[in-house]
Amino acid sequence: MMNATDTLKYFKSINFYPLIDTENQDYFPRTADMLQWLTQLHSFYQEALGINEGRNMHSLYNREISLQGDEVMAFPDKLIQVARLAKSLGYGYSLTLPIDRFMAIQSDLQPLLDECLLSSIGIVMDGTAEQVQEKAKEYTAFLEEMASKGLSIGLIGYMEHIDSLNLLEKECFNANSFTIYPMSQEPLGSFTRNPVTSCSRHFRILVDEKGLIYPCIGLYGLEEFALGSIYTKMEDSYFGHQQYPLDLPALIAKGPTIPEWLLADQSQRLTGMPPMCELHRLMLEASVCEV
């Protein structure tokens, strides 16, 4: 039977969603606190999974740290500190930003590229058709340059925009591998039938601006379901066997139990998160309200 510590191997990705503190020229949570916690997490991960004794070494593969949010490039030097630590601990490092933000900070990206600190980038193109047409030349030049850098690229956007830039006709987008995550202009529609799968594909550690850590995007921001905090020891988190309201091993094995009546509900989806997560969150929010 899997225990709380064993579940740690499912949490290979760490996503920070920091806010910026212009007054102190730093993030919430503070960069120093992020660095300290990442170091602590890495030691705990190695210890808990027996990596120090030569067991479960495969769990070191495919781990990644990412910082998300429009303003994460506000303090490039701090971002580089996190990236350097990520690399030294054997994590990949990725950035996801709207294309305009990426272009605005292109020179700040250079040190990250020079030191090979970036393993992948996510470029979001969610502007209007007019905005894309207006900047078509600059966008194309920027995307072509990124595609030629040998980074793993994810393009997140409306297919209309990607088509209008003729990106998929360009040599560099045919000669290199990359992934498109199409966004849809259409309404999300109703919930799909049989949406429940293992939660393992969605598990990652998400850190909010208060330093609270969550197991997946569906539970992000619901403080009752935080696994712990970056300000306390890992031993004092869920992974150190602290009480937790959800059964994570069961969620890994078969996903959440969603009542038939809710599954049969034909109402429209409201978020872009996986349908089972939207339903699970709805259930949990309702139960929290009842409490």
Added chain:
Amino acid sequence: MESSTLFALMHMPITYSALVVENTSRCNAKCGMCYQSAGPKGSDQLGDHAIDSALLMEVLTDAMHIPSLTKRFHLSGGETFLKLEDAILLFDHARKVGFEDITAVSNGYWARNFIKGIGTAERLRDAGLTSMEISWDYWHLEHIPPEAVNNCIEACHHAGIETNLRLLATKTHSHAEALAMLDKKSVAKVDRISCCPVFPTGRASITLPKEDIYKEDNVYGSCHTTLNLTINAKGKVFPCCAGMDQTNNVLFGDIAEQKISHIAEKMNASPMLRTLVFYGASAFIPILQEAGIQLNEKEHANVCTLCWHLFSNKTYSHIINDYFDHALERALDSLMEINS
């Protein structure tokens, strides 16, 4: 050799992101770029083969004992949905034994009739399929109508199966050309589109003009971060489904003779395989040179096409295998020289 590569070579377990099963070498199509050289009569390279599902169910159960295997099961062919009932049986079994992610690849032919496609997608989802890769490009068009691919996307979307549209391109046939053949509304419903250049392996190496294929100009990489434990349609086991699985001259194990968990253990201990995945196929170039064979690295598009080229060739494979079969003796020999 860099010290980090040496450390990995000595200590890291060979790690797999999925168990890939190619349960048939037959395909209803016969596309020009197919790395598996699949067709209605089986594979041009490997012949006409299929694996019995009862045996595969045993394999799935045993595979749960492989510690370095991520619990993802991926079913592939040829065109695996030519054997729809087998696929359903395997997905259901994979879910029961504890695979957390169950995926497949298809050309989508089975959704040509939309209503039937919906029914099939619902059955696949109910059996446990979580994600479908749909292959589409210029070369599929001769065999698969675009409507079937549109329907396949829509049917999977309806049934709650994630979709990954897989596009391939050469210099004359771009991703744009492939996408333009599909319905925009359907394309907007896929979860992702994976765009890659064609590799000059399998049928592509014979039917496509060399100069039309993009080259990475780097045959020096390694592949230990991108491996999948793969069973080809002959039941032979390989470390990936990137080309080596379609070769005939290296044997790591056969699922009809040994348990997959034992085969994976043997593979992890194989000095030849460890050199290949942690150092890269280019490590074999000096071995071949010593045997008087000069290879032009520049001819190969990337590390996997070099690997495929080496292990598709009987003589090269024999020299490489022979070198590693005698590596221990040579090592002992030189140790004795040092001591004397």
